[in-house]
Amino acid sequence: MKFNNYYLLAIGVFLLIFSSCAPKRNLVYFSDINDSTAFQQAIINTYEPKIQKGDILSITVSSLDPTSNAMFNTGVMMQGSSSQLNSISGGNSNLGKEGYLVGNDGMINFPIVGKINLAGLTLTQAHNQMRNELIKYVKEPIVNLRYLNFKVTVIGEVNQPSTFTIDNDKINVLEALGLAGDMTEFGRRENVLVIREASGIRYMERLDLNKSSTFSSPYFRLQQNDIVYVEPDVVKEKYASRGPNSLTVPLALSIISVLSVVLTRIW
Numbered sequence: 001m002k003f004n005n006y007y008l009l010a011i012g013v014f015l016l017i018f019s020s021c022a023p024k025r026n027l028v029y030f031s032d033i034n035d036s037t038a039f040q041q042a043i044i045n046t047y048e049p050k051i052q053k054g055d056i057l058s059i060t061v062s063s064l065d066p067t068s069n070a071m072f073n074t075g076v077m078m079q080g081s082s083s084q085l086n087s088i089s090g091g092n093s094n095l096g097k098e099g100y101l102v103g104n105d106g107m108i109n110f111p112i113v114g115k116i117n118l119a120g121l122t123l124t125q126a127h128n129q130m131r132n133e134l135i136k137y138v139k140e141p142i143v144n145l146r147y148l149n150f151k152v153t154v155i156g157e158v159n160q161p162s163t164f165t166i167d168n169d170k171i172n173v174l175e176a177l178g179l180a181g182d183m184t185e186f187g188r189r190e191n192v193l194v195i196r197e198a199s200g201i202r203y204m205e206r207l208d209l210n211k212s213s214t215f216s217s218p219y220f221r222l223q224q225n226d227i228v229y230v231e232p233d234v235v236k237e238k239y240a241s242r243g244p245n246s247l248t249v250p251l252a253l254s255i256i257s258v259l260s261v262v263l264t265r266i267w
Contacts, residue, residue, distance in 0.1 A: 029174075029189060030212045048122040049150075049169045049223045053106060056099040056148040057118070057126075061134060061141050068138040072111055099148045112137060123147075123169065152222050154180035156230035157187035172221045173207060173214075176228050187230040194219040195227040 051057070061072040100108040106119025113133050118126045123145050134141040152171060153163040159181030173192065177183060189209040196203045196219065205219040214220055222228070 029209050030214070031210050033212050047218060047221060047223070048124065051102055051118050051121050051123070051126055052224055053102055053104055053119055055102045055150075055224070057102065057108065058099050058144075058146050058148050059108075059110070059130065060144045061130075061138075062144075063138045063141050065138060068141075072134070072138070072141075147224070150224055152176050152224075152226045152228065154228045154230070156228075157184045157232045158182065158230055159184060169224070170221075173209070173219075173228060176222055177230075180228075183230050186233045188233055191231050193229040193231065194222070195229065196223060197225060198223075 062069055100110065102108055102119055105115075106117050107115040108118055110116055110130075110133075113136075116129065116133055118129065121129060127143050127145055130143045130145065131141055134143065147166075147169055150166045150169050151163055152166065154176050155161045158177065161180060164176065164179045173194065183189065190211075192207045192209055194205050194207060196205075205217065207214045207217055207219060
């Protein structure tokens with residue numbers, strides 16, 4: 001009877017410690033979607049990012065005149081120190097070296113045409129603006145524009161926090177988390193913070209990735225230079241504030257208690 005009491009006491013302490021350290025959490029994305037029925041939702045957050053100062057654009061021009069093509073597709077080699085280029089291109093050595101930099105005045109310096117104001121325009125609007133300028137020099141120009149340094153940053157409770165340069169301007173929060181290796185088990189899926197700067201104002205919005213309504217948020221689809229911050233769970237915050245050994249000590253004590261009881265029963 002005495003041994004049984006010791007055994008039950010040790011098990012009770014062990015379960016108490018772990019039940020207090022690991023509260024029940026919802027780790028499933030969009031768990032409010034019924035898995036037995038089809039889910040359908042209209043896509044309403046189709047915002048198209050606008051060109052900003054410091055953006056680097058790839059601009060190519062094609063027409064029926066080979067001479068004009070060669071004249072307008074010379075490109076511009078970026079000037080500046082390695083640190084400056086890394087800052088502009090998000091640390092990607094393959095980007096930011098050749099392209100058209102949108103200066104602090106919102107202008108690019110294009111061959112033959114000269115300065116063209118593109119800041120504040122979407123890629124579609126910039127395409128029309130470029131075509132209107134080029135049509136003065138060449139017949140039926142075809143203009144292609146894309147970003148060379150469209151980047152987002154993912155930090156916090158993810159497996160691979162970093163700044164990521166995107167090949168196009170279409171990326172959402174889930175895709176960004178995928179690039180960062182997804183959240184750790186301590187990441188708060190119900191409280192993901194998106195930080196955005198636009199027109200000299202910093203905006204912050206919290207997203208609940210346990211709910212499907214997040215798909216409709218204007219912050220679900222990311223924009224140039226957005227930062228996604230995944231907050232840690234309260235369990236990790238609690239033990240991090242106490243030091244690195246705060247979790248191992250109660251765990252060790254509980255294991256010792258169980259082993260001592262088991263060994264006592266064997267002997």
